Amino acid sequence: MNSFKFFLSAVSALALAPFAFGQAIAESENPDKEKVSVVVVEEAEIAGSTEAKSVPVEGVKESVAPAQMAEPVPVPPPVPELTPEQRKQMEVRLLSARKARIDAEMALARARLSEQLAPRAAERARMEAETALRVARNNAKFADIEAEKRKLDAALSLEKARDDLAILERGNALRAADLDFKIERAKQDLTLAHRNREIAQVQMAEKLRTVAPAAAFAPENYLKDPLSDGKLYISDRRIELNDVIMPELANYVTERIYFYNNQNTEYPIFIVIDSSPGGSVSAGYQIIKAMESSKAPVYVVVKSYAASMAAMIATAAERSFCYKDTVIMQHQPSSGTQGNLRQMAEQLDLVVEWTRNINDKLAAKMGLTYEEYVAEMYKHNSQGDWTEFGDGAKKWNWITDIVDTIDETAFVRKESEAKRPKMQTLIIRQQKIDEQGRPYFDLPTLPAGDVWMIYDPNNLYRTAAR
Numbered sequence: 001m002n003s004f005k006f007f008l009s010a011v012s013a014l015a016l017a018p019f020a021f022g023q024a025i026a027e028s029e030n031p032d033k034e035k036v037s038v039v040v041v042e043e044a045e046i047a048g049s050t051e052a053k054s055v056p057v058e059g060v061k062e063s064v065a066p067a068q069m070a071e072p073v074p075v076p077p078p079v080p081e082l083t084p085e086q087r088k089q090m091e092v093r094l095l096s097a098r099k100a101r102i103d104a105e106m107a108l109a110r111a112r113l114s115e116q117l118a119p120r121a122a123e124r125a126r127m128e129a130e131t132a133l134r135v136a137r138n139n140a141k142f143a144d145i146e147a148e149k150r151k152l153d154a155a156l157s158l159e160k161a162r163d164d165l166a167i168l169e170r171g172n173a174l175r176a177a178d179l180d181f182k183i184e185r186a187k188q189d190l191t192l193a194h195r196n197r198e199i200a201q202v203q204m205a206e207k208l209r210t211v212a213p214a215a216a217f218a219p220e221n222y223l224k225d226p227l228s229d230g231k232l233y234i235s236d237r238r239i240e241l242n243d244v245i246m247p248e249l250a251n252y253v254t255e256r257i258y259f260y261n262n263q264n265t266e267y268p269i270f271i272v273i274d275s276s277p278g279g280s281v282s283a284g285y286q287i288i289k290a291m292e293s294s295k296a297p298v299y300v301v302v303k304s305y306a307a308s309m310a311a312m313i314a315t316a317a318e319r320s321f322c323y324k325d326t327v328i329m330q331h332q333p334s335s336g337t338q339g340n341l342r343q344m345a346e347q348l349d350l351v352v353e354w355t356r357n358i359n360d361k362l363a364a365k366m367g368l369t370y371e372e373y374v375a376e377m378y379k380h381n382s383q384g385d386w387t388e389f390g391d392g393a394k395k396w397n398w399i400t401d402i403v404d405t406i407d408e409t410a411f412v413r414k415e416s417e418a419k420r421p422k423m424q425t426l427i428i429r430q431q432k433i434d435e436q437g438r439p440y441f442d443l444p445t446l447p448a449g450d451v452w453m454i455y456d457p458n459n460l461y462r463t464a465a466r
Contacts, residue, residue, distance in 0.1 A: 222235050222237075222267040223235070223267070224266065224267060224268070226268060226270075226299070227321065227401055227403065230403055230404035230405065231403065231404065231405045231406070231407055232301065232321050232401075232403045232405070232406045232407065233407045233409055234270045234272065234301065234406060234407065234408050234409060234410060235267065235268075235270070235409055235410055236409070236410030237260045237263075237264075237267060237268065237269045237270060237296075237410075238269075238270040238271075238272050238408075238410050239252075239253050239256040239257070239269065239270065239271050239272065240272055240274075241253055241271050241272065241273050241276060241287075241310070241313070242273065242274050242275060242276055243275075243276060244276070244277060244278070244279040244441075244443060244454065244461055245276060245278060245279025245280055245283045245284050245287070245309050245310060245313075246279055246280055246283055246443075246444065247280060247282070247283050247286075249279075249283065250280070250282075250283035250284070250286040250287050251286075253271065253287050253290070254286060254287060254290040256269075257269060257290045257291065257294050257298060258290070260296060261294055261295055261296050264296065265295040265296045266296065267296065268296065268297040268298070268299050268319075269294065269296050269297070269298045269299070270298075270299050270300075270301055271287075271291075271298060271299070271300045271301070271313070271317070272301045272303070273300065273301065273302045273303065273306050273310055273313075273314065274303050274304055275303075275304045275305045275306075276305070276306055276307070276309075276310035277305075277307050277308060277310070277454050277456055277460075277461065278307050278308025278309035278310050278311070278454035279308075279309050279310070279454050280309070281309060281333055281354045281358070282354075283309075284309035284310075284312060284313055284358075285354070285357070285358060287313055288312070288313060288316045288358070291313075291316065291317060291318075292316075297318050297319070298317060298318065299317055299318065299319045299320065299321065300313060300314040300317035300319075300320045300321070301320070301321045301322070301406065302314050302320065302321070302322040302326050302328065302399070303322070303323065303326065303406070304326060304327070305326070305327045305329075306322075306326075306327075306328055306329070307327075307328075307329040307331075307454070308329065308330070308331060308333075308454050309454065311328050311329055311330050311398065312330070312358055312359075312362060314328065314398065314399065315330075315362050315365060315397070315398045315399075316358075316361065316362070317400075319400045319401065320398075320399045320400050320401070321399070321400070321401045321402075321403050321406075322390045322393065322399050322401075322402065322403070323390050323402070323403060323404075324389065324390045324391055324402055325389055325390060326389065326390040326393070326399075327387060327388075327389060328387070328388050328389075328390070328393040328398050328399065329385060329386065329387040329388075330362075330377065330386045330398070331377060331383075331384050331385045331386060332355065332374065332377065332384055333354065333355055356370060359373060359374075365397050366396050366397050366398075367397070385457075390402050438459075439460065440459065440460055440461070440462050441460060441461050441462070442462060443461050443462060
């Protein structure tokens with residue numbers, strides 16, 4: 001540290017020398033100016049001391065110096081007069097000395113600052129080392145976590161691959177099973193097609209055997225009067241009329257009436273109703289007109305139940321038969337009219353016309369006018385559903401004869417079921433269940449101008465409009 005202070009002292013003296021030399025030159029050039037004192041900064045000043053010495057210069061007024069300065073400073077020799085070039089060189093050296101002093105001061109300041117910052121630098125290095133250690137440890141942990149993650153990802157990928165393989169195998173098994181099913185189904189369809197063809201051939205042969213001269217259809221057991229001692233004999237000239245009466249069923253019944261007429265017009269034809277709630281007014285009217293135009297008598301037999309249009313067919317017959325406990329029900333027709341007011345009015349007029357065409361004859365057979373017949377309906381039931389058992393139906397001329405037993409003498413041929421209209425069977429026999437869990441049957445849409453005349457208090461038969 002002492003050598004450093006000595007270095008600073010020497011640098012300071014060297015830096016101040018040009019100032020003193022320049023002052024002497026200035027005084028020699030200006031002898032009349034007031035004399036000034038040159039103060040030389042001792043080493044003590046650089047080291048932090050406040051003491052200074054005043055050096056008198058020859059020819060200069062003596063300045064006031066501190067009392068503690070005992071020894072005078074040697075007076076430098078006179079400075080010779082300098083040329084302009086020398087002056088410039090002197091000024092350069094003066095500036096260089098000033099710069100050297102400033103550089104020395106800055107070096108000292110930097111040294112002191114470095115000395116002050118050394119502990120902080122050590123602390124910073126220590127903290128950086130600790131931080132590096134933490135980062136290294138964290139990196140090691142992250143590396144372990146990343147390795148575990150890769151391990152789990154690999155396990156998941158393997159498991160997914162196994163699941164995909166299992167799904168693929170199940171899919172292949174399902175497709176194979178579906179293919180086997182389709183092959184088996186095709187084999188069954190082919191077998192069924194062969195059997196249907198064989199059945200069709202048998203049916204065609206049987207149908208050809210039914211075509212015979214009219215005399216073959218007049219066996220000795222045919223009776224012109226089928227009722228004897230309360231027993232009704234029904235021959236094979238019978239036509240089944242059950243379920244809802246629709247156009248397909250009406251076509252079947254009228255075709256059978258014409259067929260039996262073409263065979264023989266002497267013996268009666270029987271329309272047998274086991275149970276029917278009624279149906280289309282147009283279809284029922286078609287059957288009634290076929291009965292009226294038949295040369296052979298057409299008799300209607302009701303075994304269990306006939307309502308609405310079915311009851312009107314029974315009443316319109318030349319003779320009709322039923323048991324004592326058979327139920328017959330008459331009521332006015334219903335119509336699900338729709339459209340604008342004019343359209344509904346036109347449909348209502350059509351329903352009234354249908355009703356009068358059929359019910360006028362029915363009322364006349366009962367000995368009543370149409371208005372009296374309608375009024376009688378609502379006397380027997382508040383909703384107009386006039387129901388009678390067999391004996392009551394005979395009283396009102398709905399039925400002509402009450403029977404105790406019925407003897408079906410007809411030979412039931414194999415094609416009897418085949419003769420039933422396929423569309424009728426398809427529509428009526430397919431029972432469905434609605435959202436409330438109630439069973440019902442779908443009825444087809446009637447052609448324009450037709451209405452339903454059917455008794456259905458349980459809403460069993462439904463149309464699209466209902």
